[in-house]
Amino acid sequence: MPNIDEVKKRLTDKFKGDITNIDQPVNNRLFVDIKKDKVKEISNEVIAMGGRYLVSVGYDRLAEEGVLGLIHTFSLDKDSIMMALRTSTPENEPIESITPDIPNAGWSEREYMDLLGMKFKNHPKPKRLIVADDWPADVYPLRKDVPWNLMPPPAENVAYELDKCPEGCTVVPVGPYHPTLHEPAHFSVFVDGETIKGADYRGFMTHRGIEKLCQTQLTYNEIPFVAERICGICGSVHATSYSQAVEQAAGLKISRRAEYIRTIMLEIERVHSHLLWLGIAGHLIGFDTVFMQSWRVREPIMWLGERLTGNRKTYGMIVVGGVRRDITPELKEDILNVINKIEEELLVVKNAVIGDTAIHKRTKGVGRITKEETIKWSLVGPVARARGVDIDARRDNPYAAYDEMKFDVPVFDDCDVWATVLVRIIETFEAIKIIRQCLDKMPNDGPVLTEYLDPLAPGKHGLTCVEAPRGEVVHYLITGKENSPERWRVRAPTYPNLQGVPLMLLNDQFADLPIIIGSIDPCFSCTDRVDVINIKSGEVQKMNRHELEEMSRKYKK
Amino acid sequence: MWLISKIKQVLLVAKPGVVTLSYPFAPHPVPKDYRGQPYWDHHKCIGCGGCAAHCPARTIMIRDVCQELRVMMYDGSRCTYCGRCADVCPEDAITMTPLYEMATGDKNDLSETMELFMATCHRCGRCYDHETGNSIDKMRNIGYRYDSIEMRAVIPKTTEQLDLNVLKETENFKRPEKK
Numbered sequence: 001m002p003n004i005d006e007v008k009k010r011l012t013d014k015f016k017g018d019i020t021n022i023d024q025p026v027n028n029r030l031f032v033d034i035k036k037d038k039v040k041e042i043s044n045e046v047i048a049m050g051g052r053y054l055v056s057v058g059y060d061r062l063a064e065e066g067v068l069g070l071i072h073t074f075s076l077d078k079d080s081i082m083m084a085l086r087t088s089t090p091e092n093e094p095i096e097s098i099t100p101d102i103p104n105a106g107w108s109e110r111e112y113m114d115l116l117g118m119k120f121k122n123h124p125k126p127k128r129l130i131v132a133d134d135w136p137a138d139v140y141p142l143r144k145d146v147p148w149n150l151m152p153p154p155a156e157n158v159a160y161e162l163d164k165c166p167e168g169c170t171v172v173p174v175g176p177y178h179p180t181l182h183e184p185a186h187f188s189v190f191v192d193g194e195t196i197k198g199a200d201y202r203g204f205m206t207h208r209g210i211e212k213l214c215q216t217q218l219t220y221n222e223i224p225f226v227a228e229r230i231c232g233i234c235g236s237v238h239a240t241s242y243s244q245a246v247e248q249a250a251g252l253k254i255s256r257r258a259e260y261i262r263t264i265m266l267e268i269e270r271v272h273s274h275l276l277w278l279g280i281a282g283h284l285i286g287f288d289t290v291f292m293q294s295w296r297v298r299e300p301i302m303w304l305g306e307r308l309t310g311n312r313k314t315y316g317m318i319v320v321g322g323v324r325r326d327i328t329p330e331l332k333e334d335i336l337n338v339i340n341k342i343e344e345e346l347l348v349v350k351n352a353v354i355g356d357t358a359i360h361k362r363t364k365g366v367g368r369i370t371k372e373e374t375i376k377w378s379l380v381g382p383v384a385r386a387r388g389v390d391i392d393a394r395r396d397n398p399y400a401a402y403d404e405m406k407f408d409v410p411v412f413d414d415c416d417v418w419a420t421v422l423v424r425i426i427e428t429f430e431a432i433k434i435i436r437q438c439l440d441k442m443p444n445d446g447p448v449l450t451e452y453l454d455p456l457a458p459g460k461h462g463l464t465c466v467e468a469p470r471g472e473v474v475h476y477l478i479t480g481k482e483n484s485p486e487r488w489r490v491r492a493p494t495y496p497n498l499q500g501v502p503l504m505l506l507n508d509q510f511a512d513l514p515i516i517i518g519s520i521d522p523c524f525s526c527t528d529r530v531d532v533i534n535i536k537s538g539e540v541q542k543m544n545r546h547e548l549e550e551m552s553r554k555y556k557k
Numbered sequence: 558m559w560l561i562s563k564i565k566q567v568l569l570v571a572k573p574g575v576v577t578l579s580y581p582f583a584p585h586p587v588p589k590d591y592r593g594q595p596y597w598d599h600h601k602c603i604g605c606g607g608c609a610a611h612c613p614a615r616t617i618m619i620r621d622v623c624q625e626l627r628v629m630m631y632d633g634s635r636c637t638y639c640g641r642c643a644d645v646c647p648e649d650a651i652t653m654t655p656l657y658e659m660a661t662g663d664k665n666d667l668s669e670t671m672e673l674f675m676a677t678c679h680r681c682g683r684c685y686d687h688e689t690g691n692s693i694d695k696m697r698n699i700g701y702r703y704d705s706i707e708m709r710a711v712i713p714k715t716t717e718q719l720d721l722n723v724l725k726e727t728e729n730f731k732r733p734e735k736k
Contacts, residue, residue: 149733150733151733151734217615217713218613219693219695219697220693220694221611221691221693221694222611222612222613222641223613225613225614225637225639225641226613229637246693250693289566289569289570292570293569293570296573296576299576303588306587306588306591307588307589307590309592310588310590310591310592310640310653311591311592311638314637314639316592316639316640316641320693321691321693324644325590348565348569349569351565352562352565352566352568352569353562353566354562355558355559355561355562355565356559356562356563356566357558357559357562451690451691451693451694452691452692452693453690453691453692454692455692455695456692456693482697483692483693483695483697484697
């Protein structure tokens with residue numbers, strides 16, 4: 001178990017000439033400036049020390065220094081250290097890709113090919129990821145000289161080249177709209193009979209450019225409200241993570257009471273999110289009793305949110321420096337009553353469904369990937385914990401008031417969707433436990449909002465994580481001029497987990513696809529139509545639900 | 558195992574019974590501090606522009622049509638009801654009402670426009686007293702503002718003195734369009 005000085009020593013010993021500077025603004029954060037030739041070696045060294053890849057951050061410094069900046073971030077979970085490897089490259093010089101060794105970096109690197117025009121050597125899949133297919137190839141939207149409201153003219157007849165279907169397989173397109181996907185996303189699934197043999201993904205169809213918008217148009221204290229709208233389910237998570245990043249960059253210490261209130265809000269959100277997911281998971285496998293009953297149990301916590309914050313979701317509670325509303329003694333009582341009731345009712349739901357063989361048959365052994373693969377692909381949250389990877393940002397990199405909380409982190413070795421269900425149910429009970437501890441230990445006085453008096457200096461870096469219901473959220477912030485950030489990078493938990501989905505689908509039945517994709521946490525939209533492509537003739541046949549039903553009945557006979 | 562599970566499920570469903578609320582046939586009251594439609598009290602408003610500078614959705618527009626007249630407009634059609642305007646208002650002129658039934662066919666039903674008579678010294682935007690405290694809350698657009706009321710767009714351009722040229726320039730503001 002290396003401590004932070006040992007990590008520093010090991011890096012400087014091994015890469016003496018390649019590390020130009022090591023910055024340690026707070027105890028458990030390391031910002032290491034490295035030369036660009038050694039990016040791959042040093043990244044691999046961090047992984048060898050027990051690091052887990054988080055996300056990469058690219059930013060534009062062309063006007064100031066004539067370079068594009070690139071930051072790879074890692075978390076050493078066992079040692080509670082988060083570190084960032086910072087490097088930069090001139091506009092036209094390629095940088096070594098770390099994707100061949102760390103597959104999860106694939107999307108981040110593709111993102112900066114699209115958004116900043118960076119070039120990566122040896123990237124295994126240098127395809128378009130973020131921008132639309134008809135976006136002009138020479139416009140890099142995250143560069144500062146591109147205006148935030150640029151609207152290039154649309155182009156005709158452009159389409160994304162999906163991966164080639166393996167020999168003997170058939171393509172089944174799932175999406176762009178599909179009942180199991182909570183946003184427009186396209187999975188091209190390669191099937192051999194009913195067995196899935198591979199999948200390609202084309203998403204980012206709702207890419208809204210929130211980072212660019214906030215960097216150019218909004219000020220520090222407006223961003224939490226936009227951050228909250230990144231996700232409709234775990235909004236406070238993003239607002240907290242962003243606010244913590246600003247506070248860390250500014251060196252602002254917020255009041256303990258505010259930290260406790262943040263913790264309560266995050267855990268309330270976890271309870272509601274897990275209950276919502278449990279319902280959806282039940283719905284996806286056709287077990288609607290679970291769906292109805294867990295959503296019934298969930299409803300009181302939505303009303304509680306309304307009483308606490310004034311809104312049933314998108315609480316708008318968290319701003320830089322603390323929280324907006326206080327929790328009065330009456331509200332405290334209210335929270336206790338609601339969570340007691342939920343705990344009681346959830347136990348009834350759990351006992352009623354946990355022994356049902358229908359659930360076991362649909363989830364056990366489904367979406368199986370090994371622990372080693374999970375670590376290699378840097379998957380996070382319940383998806384990772386269900387596969388034996390013992391990580392939880394609340395315990396590993398404590399923030400808010402989690403350092404004083406006592407709770408268990410459920411970890412299972414089943415490596416399938418069933419374990420994900422168990423992890424989430426247990427976490428809901430743990431969340432209720434944490435809320436009780438918070439209410440018990442919360443300091444009774446103190447301001448809920450700490451004001452920051454000096455102007456915020458530009459060029460400071462902040463790196464924070466928050467354990468969202470679905471996994472770990474990472475925010476990276478670089479402060480800028482004029483009261484708004486120069487760069488703000490958000491990594492939602494689905495970003496790494498979705499990259500692992502093709503692996504989870506492999507060799508599973510096609511009928512299990514909804515619950516496998518659903519196990520990383522979706523919402524749903526609706527369509528009743530599938531495209532069937534005949535590979536040999538290339539003929540596309542559109543079928544509606546009625547025709548499909550007819551066909552399946554015919555084949556069943 | 559299977560049968561016990563099914564019996565438990567029947568009890569689980571039967572015990573709570575029907576929980577559907579009778580809304581919209583019966584009113585559904587909201588809690589005390591609910592963040593519903595915001596309301597501007599023009600008697601209290603001093604026209605400091607704090608709400609407009611802090612609105613994350615940019616729904617509050619200010620246009621200084623001449624030295625003494627400041628037009629303020631709230632466009633509820635894209636409001637997120639975060640209630641930040643009510644928080645930062647130094648005069649408590651904004652309150653979040655419990656109204657939430659706001660579906661309408663006409664955007665203008667949700668808008669509120671105020672024409673405020675301004676004494677010259679009140680125009681600088683510095684009468685906004687939160688400015689001196691939290692530097693993270695600092696206002697970026699201070700002074701005379703020229704947002705487009707017709708297009709309902711915030712124009713990020715301010716001047717210390719009323720500039721008739723900017724006023725004219727921004728008169729026919731158009732949002733960018735796809736060509």
